[in-house]
Each structure stands twice: as structure tokens, then as C-alpha cells.
Amino acid sequence: MSAKVGNIVEGKITAVMKFGAHVELEGGEQGFLHISKISKSYVKNIDDHLKVGQKVKVKVVGTTRDGKWELSIKDLGESGNEDQNLDKDFERKLSKFLKDSSRKISDYRRRLDKKRGIKKR
Incomplete structure (x- = not known):
């Protein structure tokens, strides 16, 4: 199976670095x-989430500059209900x-006006 942008594929972690991980996809693609x-x-x-040899399900989101597939785990859960719940x-x-900010600003202004001797009618 050849990977395409938008596909969800399985892969195996081949290397873990501070900024990401290399994944070998099902068809041998990187x-x-x-x-x-x-x-x-x-x-x-990253070591708290991924280990070398671990199998992962990922979504293909693009390509990198060096020709590898750009992958994402967090974009897997893009069902409408989940996104709506996050939005709500x-x-x-x-x-x-x-509301809290507005209340705090009002309280601050009131105290400042009182300190300055300004009376509201």
C-alpha cells in the first residue's frame, strides 16, 4: 500500500530524537x-510517548524537504464530534x-478611583 496525503497508515518507529521520530511505513517508505x-x-x-520498535498508527499530512512523509498522530482523531466537544x-x-477579566478590571478601576479621590455619581 502506497502512502498518500490524508491516508491513515501503520508504521514502526525506527529512531527517536529530541524533536521527533523516524517511522518506517508499511510499504517500506520512510x-x-x-x-x-x-x-x-x-x-x-518524546521518550514518554514513543519507543524504538513501537508500532504506531499515523496520518500522512504532507512531505518533508528531504522527501519523507510528514506524519501526525494527533490528527487521527478528527471526527466531527470530538472537534465539536473541544470547541464547546x-x-x-x-x-x-x-467574565472574570471584566470583573477584575472593574474592581481595579474602582479601587484606583477611590485612591485618587474620584467620586462616581
């Missing part, structure tokens, strides 16, 4: 998995942040 494409959360140490969670957190 791919590269950058550290930023491993998880949706921050990856500080983000919107809820953003709304809470904006």
Missing part, C-alpha cells in the same frame, strides 16, 4: 513524526475568562 504532531497536549519528552469546551473556558 516518514517523519515531529514532536508537535504526537499529541494534542504539550509533549516535553474552549468557548466555555474563554467565556469564563472574559
